[in-house]
Amino acid sequence: MKRIAVMTSGGDCPGMNAAIRSVVRTALSKGVEVFGIDQGYKGLIEGNMKKMDNRSVANIIQRGGTILRSARSMEFKTDAGQVKAVNNLAENCIEGLVVIGGDGSLTGAKILSERYGVKTVGIPGSIDNDLCCTDMSIGVDTALNTIVRAVDSINDTASSHDRTFLVEVMGRNCGYLALVSAIATGAEAVLIPEVKYDIEGIIGKIKERYEQGKTRSIIIIAEGVGSAADFGKVFGMIGGFDTRVTILGHLQRGGSPTVFDRILATRMGTAAVEALLDGKTEVMTALQKTKVELVPFKDIIGLKKPLDTKLLEIAEILSR
């Protein structure tokens, strides 16, 4: 393999640049050329790509976002779009493709491999931590630290009695961010998609706290459960609490990546290049315990990552 390409796709996350840098420098150190594709599948269809060297990725390891940018592409869902994409790879003599992104991004890679024989390796980038078979995806650790600093800050305020703070965090189908940040901040309650919520139970617990003289409560809500603004109204109306809502939104996607994310992205970038050179395809780099392993797309795409129920117990015991 003489030339590969790398792209980022889907929602961006901190650490993508560190992964790009690692892919580029590892490939170059092995005598392989690297093209960077701008804006994911959209750029691939439009032939928007260029050769990268060591300097293309200098001074980016600490930057949020992705220098290769990301985009949606409706056109890639069509056969015509896919053919254009494959032709652009062929014209540029690109023999392997590294795709950094989430479930949708890997699905695109799978199509390229299955239908058109392109060699593809995925790197999990998704702050929700909803990708199967990998303990952590790139961006999760940074997002968690962003959330926790925000909740710490809200915790700082010396509030009036009976004030309840609701903080909405990312996580459509996956409560990982909400649950771990609840443990790490000592939040009084957490609502996640994996567990049926019990409004009456939470209200009871918070009332008890106020009766014990505690002056505030924090409830963390994964966006997949519902809108924090709506829950705020409910807790206000049923519980009689004075509620305040924070919605962190895309704040969670930004910021300079943590050390964990930089190192994980760096290791996965190296592993992805090595996998391609090894002839592997349709696999994703995955953190399993402390090792970076390769997992076939078929064990990941479209599947639901189970929740670590041990974390729920810890949240329960420690929030007293």
Place this chain on the structure above:
Amino acid sequence: MKRIAVMTSGGDCPGMNAAIRSVVRTALSKGVEVFGIDQGYKGLIEGNMKKMDNRSVANIIQRGGTILRSARSMEFKTDAGQVKAVNNLAENCIEGLVVIGGDGSLTGAKILSERYGVKTVGIPGSIDNDLCCTDMSIGVDTALNTIVRAVDSINDTASSHDRTFLVEVMGRNCGYLALVSAIATGAEAVLIPEVKYDIEGIIGKIKERYEQGKTRSIIIIAEGVGSAADFGKVFGMIGGFDTRVTILGHLQRGGSPTVFDRILATRMGTAAVEALLDGKTEVMTALQKTKVELVPFKDIIGLKKPLDTKLLEIAEILSR
């Protein structure tokens, strides 16, 4: 004057602890005793106060919130409540009172002075920067930096085309936080209570940006104008943009105070004690240019701070 008291009231803000520390240490250095009243007017009515020494305020200058806590007090609005408050001051031989807070807190102080002859001095603590006659209130600089770091973080993300981020910040009647943070982040638009908004104009401007190939826009909205969630729907439906909402909420009240807020709070604490010892009453410490001056309550309470229109022009020119 042999003994004074200090309290924080209303919404808390970063820098209140620095002000308390300065009041206590300045008074002690002048041979005056200081009592700290817990939870503002509520604690004053309940007689919840205690003598403070140098160590009571050690290691608090860097902490958000207020060690004296804050609370609402409906009882203080009644004559009976006020009499209790005054009696508690008299019983403890407290001759002067420093109140740190916003418009409502100063109103309470004014009542104590006018009706009951208590000597009072106010220190402006309000992250909205809505208090008249002072260039800055304590907490504003910290809140601004918190907002700006959050918007920077959102700005980091390399988004899909036509994505519009709405960020709701504090400011019920006062657009200062929104306007200054819009300038400091280069936001594309800002909605503030002082200026009638023009949805069509903003949509036009943003569409133009997208046509020029820019990939995202940021709109900052002061909470007094309306809910960012509602505006998000409007921009989505009328402009056809893909919108994302962040509501910073109480995140803006928290965090360690900036150097500016620590120094301002320290200087105002010193000035407040000196004012009481000088026989002054019904005055607030105010930053006017670079000096801390004393301004009578009557020139502040209930009045609306005018907006610096020069800032609007700067925002317009620089957001291109």
Place this chain on the structure above:
Amino acid sequence: MKRIAVMTSGGDCPGMNAAIRSVVRTALSKGVEVFGIDQGYKGLIEGNMKKMDNRSVANIIQRGGTILRSARSMEFKTDAGQVKAVNNLAENCIEGLVVIGGDGSLTGAKILSERYGVKTVGIPGSIDNDLCCTDMSIGVDTALNTIVRAVDSINDTASSHDRTFLVEVMGRNCGYLALVSAIATGAEAVLIPEVKYDIEGIIGKIKERYEQGKTRSIIIIAEGVGSAADFGKVFGMIGGFDTRVTILGHLQRGGSPTVFDRILATRMGTAAVEALLDGKTEVMTALQKTKVELVPFKDIIGLKKPLDTKLLEIAEILSR
């Protein structure tokens, strides 16, 4: 076991408070009383300890340092001191002891167990990450992120040609912090105690960079290798570079713990209590891959943790 005690000892690190909180709340949830010992072995000898409840550990998970404080104790090295310590435990009916700290702290626990039959469990707290048998100690992740943010900040400056920045980080016998932060920041060189340094080689590499038009270089130095100030003089004199030195010092011990450290500390606190209740003694909680295991003191104390040589290779490839 009806009553246990917890203490922190040696150099403090971020996450110690999270561990204390977890020990206290886990024990209470199992019906076991907990005493907190102030200032480590010194407080144990002086009988300086008190009963803790859920509220004693409220709102501390986010705080740097340790609420139980730490201290050196020469007296504990004597038989007389040890006897006093053991008597104080006995008088307070304390049946088990959790010690949070580094190698020296565990040595103290081992003495209490071996000579006096006290049940002891250790939790590794040491920002150097120099404790054997555990992948990570509490505080390491926070220290790494502090170092990396500092180096990022230095990297920001657009320096004159030939300027070389030397950053001294902690690590007396262990280059982990230096090596990982070098990878995570893309530093040009790193000096660690485990590897013989080659001044000429580094100077050659940096000169080459300058000839390629790069404007600055960063060298990270573990304190165990020598003083950054001295190395700065050497690089200046031999290489002819304009050098600038930063010594991070205790900055690395401070700050709010990261999510990783909070969760690790929380899990280890729970595991330590469960170990004591299970009758275990002379063991340390250890992170092995993703699990918290128990390891006998004898496999840890006084032994040297080997360096992961794979990290050295990564640093070499990626710093180009």
Place this chain on the structure above:
Amino acid sequence: MKRIAVMTSGGDCPGMNAAIRSVVRTALSKGVEVFGIDQGYKGLIEGNMKKMDNRSVANIIQRGGTILRSARSMEFKTDAGQVKAVNNLAENCIEGLVVIGGDGSLTGAKILSERYGVKTVGIPGSIDNDLCCTDMSIGVDTALNTIVRAVDSINDTASSHDRTFLVEVMGRNCGYLALVSAIATGAEAVLIPEVKYDIEGIIGKIKERYEQGKTRSIIIIAEGVGSAADFGKVFGMIGGFDTRVTILGHLQRGGSPTVFDRILATRMGTAAVEALLDGKTEVMTALQKTKVELVPFKDIIGLKKPLDTKLLEIAEILSR
């Protein structure tokens, strides 16, 4: 005036990019073209400059350092160098020059004006805050906040008795950073170039603290007074304290600018362009109270900024 140029020179500081952005966008909004000169006087001599548009300065307001880079230039000190510089301006039809930097940078601008008739306006960029006639220079507020966060972090650690932390900050001839950060952190002592130090007095004060049971002391030292490492040895040997040294170094020049620095830089950039269009030359934009004024170079260059002695008193009273 149809075309101007802008450059940064000397030590860089946070906020330089915000100033560049403001110069470019203000000029363009008035129909004036702007060239950006790379690497200050060096680039000016080498003719290294290019036309800038609105997009050249997009997304830089939040970045530390300077996109135009900075450099030393020995050649500019010669007549030949200056003639080259002036010819390059003439060849590119550049009629006015904005120079962002410190005393040395303004001196260069003065030479261009006096000897060769180039119209020049300066913007004060210097984290030391050592430029006369302006209350604040760009970068000072950010540097102060960086220092204060670092000292807060050191303060976090729960140290053994008698431990003394020495923190060296920037300031060759000017103790402003050291003094203000000492006030903002409650440091026990501060050494600045403007005041003769009294080692015995400081040792006495710190001993007294330890006798009162306080567990640590922080001393902030401006680099102009001497090396913190050397002072550390002295305090250790004479006072018998266990000392720890932190040297912040270039960490203080980095980081994203605070809101204050962004707004100040933005206002000064606008004022500098307006001054050039107004026919002004050999003037610097200066913050005087809350206004940005123009001050002739002759009142600034080579002069020493006096210290605000009121700050010394505050430091003394509040560090008890």
